[in-house]
Amino acid sequence: MTQPFLLAERLERRVGDTQILAGIDLSVEKGEVVGLIGPSGSGKSSLLRCIAGLDPLTGGRVLVEGRVPAPGDGIVGMVFQQFNLWPHLTAQENVALALRLARKKSRAEAADRARAMLDRVGLLKLADRRPAQLSGGQQQRVAIARTLAVEPHLILFDEPTASLDPELTTEVLDVIRGLAETGLTMLVVSHEMGFVASVASRAVFLDHGKVLVDGPARSVFRDAAEPRLRRFLATYLQRVAWAPEPATPVTPGA
Amino acid sequence: MDWAFIEEALPALLRGAVATVAVSLAAIALGFATGAAIAAASTARARGPRVFAALYISFFRGVPLLVQLLLAYYALPFLGLDIPAIVAAVGTLALCCAAYAAEILRGGLALVPPGTVEAARLLGLTRSQAFLRIRLPIAAAAMRPALVGEAIMILKASSLISLVGILELTRTSQALASSTFMPLQSYALCGAIYLVINFTIMAAFRDRRRA
Numbered sequence: 108m109t110q111p112f113l114l115a116e117r118l119e120r121r122v123g124d125t126q127i128l129a130g131i132d133l134s135v136e137k138g139e140v141v142g143l144i145g146p147s148g149s150g151k152s153s154l155l156r157c158i159a160g161l162d163p164l165t166g167g168r169v170l171v172e173g174r175v176p177a178p179g180d181g182i183v184g185m186v187f188q189q190f191n192l193w194p195h196l197t198a199q200e201n202v203a204l205a206l207r208l209a210r211k212k213s214r215a216e217a218a219d220r221a222r223a224m225l226d227r228v229g230l231l232k233l234a235d236r237r238p239a240q241l242s243g244g245q246q247q248r249v250a251i252a253r254t255l256a257v258e259p260h261l262i263l264f265d266e267p268t269a270s271l272d273p274e275l276t277t278e279v280l281d282v283i284r285g286l287a288e289t290g291l292t293m294l295v296v297s298h299e300m301g302f303v304a305s306v307a308s309r310a311v312f313l314d315h316g317k318v319l320v321d322g323p324a325r326s327v328f329r330d331a332a333e334p335r336l337r338r339f340l341a342t343y344l345q346r347v348a349w350a351p352e353p354a355t356p357v358t359p360g361a
Numbered sequence: 362m363d364w365a366f367i368e369e370a371l372p373a374l375l376r377g378a379v380a381t382v383a384v385s386l387a388a389i390a391l392g393f394a395t396g397a398a399i400a401a402a403s404t405a406r407a408r409g410p411r412v413f414a415a416l417y418i419s420f421f422r423g424v425p426l427l428v429q430l431l432l433a434y435y436a437l438p439f440l441g442l443d444i445p446a447i448v449a450a451v452g453t454l455a456l457c458c459a460a461y462a463a464e465i466l467r468g469g470l471a472l473v474p475p476g477t478v479e480a481a482r483l484l485g486l487t488r489s490q491a492f493l494r495i496r497l498p499i500a501a502a503a504m505r506p507a508l509v510g511e512a513i514m515i516l517k518a519s520s521l522i523s524l525v526g527i528l529e530l531t532r533t534s535q536a537l538a539s540s541t542f543m544p545l546q547s548y549a550l551c552g553a554i555y556l557v558i559n560f561t562i563m564a565a566f567r568d569r570r571r572a
Contacts, residue, residue: 159483178483191479195502250480253480257484285517
């Protein structure tokens with residue numbers, strides 16, 4: 108049997124008396140886009156942090172490509188809710204720094220690649236701005252470019268749009284959607300159900316540190332047979348607000 | 362105050378000012394370096410260094426600098442250490458500066474969002490790269506006003522070492538006041554020179570980007 112690309116076995120994390128992850132089993136194949144959904148405190152972010160090697164496990168194991176991931180090895184990339192750009196560097200420097208220090212590229216090579224990455228997320232014009240001079244959506248796109256630049260084998264998105272308004276959310280989600288289509292392996296934690304349903308090939312529903320549902324995204328959202336998942340998804344229906352009709356395009360010559 | 366007095370007094374006062382600046386720079390450089398070590402000790406995992414740092418910081422912040430200087434001046438010979446007064450004076454200033462610098466450094470580093478360092482590590486930076494290229498520069502921007510303030514405090518506090526016989530700016534103006542019988546003019550000039558020095562420091566380390 109071949110080893111899956113990402114394997115979590117009986118993954119546990121406990122802090123003091125709180126069981127944050129209570130025995131997670133998850134395996135992900137190369138090229139899969141997995142959406143992680145669930146209520147706040149269900150362990151979605153903790154699971155990502157354990158996979159990235161940022162938080163220690165208290166039981167079980169995580170393997171990425173058969174190895175225990177550790178920060179510093181550059182295998183697992185992560186895009187954070189709070190962007191975590193470096194405020195003292197410009198957008199271009201944010202992307203170029205790890206290329207120079209960790210990927211040992213020359214200053215010129217790193218700058219070229221950084222500019223190419225910023226172009227890919229539509230921000231080449233703003234390459235010389237500092238994070239404080241960028242909108243939240245632009246900052247998150249820089250953070251995505253920074254992560255892509257070092258070519259991690261797995262990218263974790265930890266609620267990448269949770270601190271953005273709906274318009275900025277759309278611009279960031281469009282970028283992530285574009286990545287999903289390129290065959291990158293990604294785990295996406297998001298409360299944007301429509302986005303998860305349309306981008307993820309598979310959806311995993313967590314509650315109280317356990318995987319309750321794991322299946323193809325389409326059936327997880329359409330059928331939602333599991334009662335806890337049903338209640339969770341039902342709350343989203345109550346949040347659909349009145350919205351104006353989309354503007355009718357003006358036909359030329361009319 | 363007439364020009365003849367200024368012309369006569371200025372060369373000596375400037376020599377004193379050079380001594381003040383030299384003593385202060387040495388104390389600040391030593392103090393910030395020692396402060397970094399104390400800050401590291403105060404955040405160490407082991408209990409020993411943390412207790413040492415806490416005691417160190419409370420002693421040097423809790424006892425007046427003048428008393429510390431007098432202690433160093435009288436205690437070191439008593440202990441059989443034949444250390445020149447100037448070394449004892451600069452050393453005491455530096456140790457005192459270190460206590461304040463340690464608190465500024467510890468606080469500044471604690472302000473850096475941990476996520477910025479986590480992002481750096483995940484992108485492949487080593488621990489020391491993440492500290493030197495990310496955590497320290499972000500903290501430095503936040504600490505700059507406090508560190509400049511501490512440098513200025515030390516420069517002014519260096520006037521106290523005149524009491525243990527070091528011939529710096531304050532001591533020079535005292536001598537000038539008693540030899541010319543013009544204390545007001547002497548101390549006014551002395552104060553003006555301190556002001557110019559400190560104004561230069563503030564201007565040199567002004568945050569240009571925020572202006």
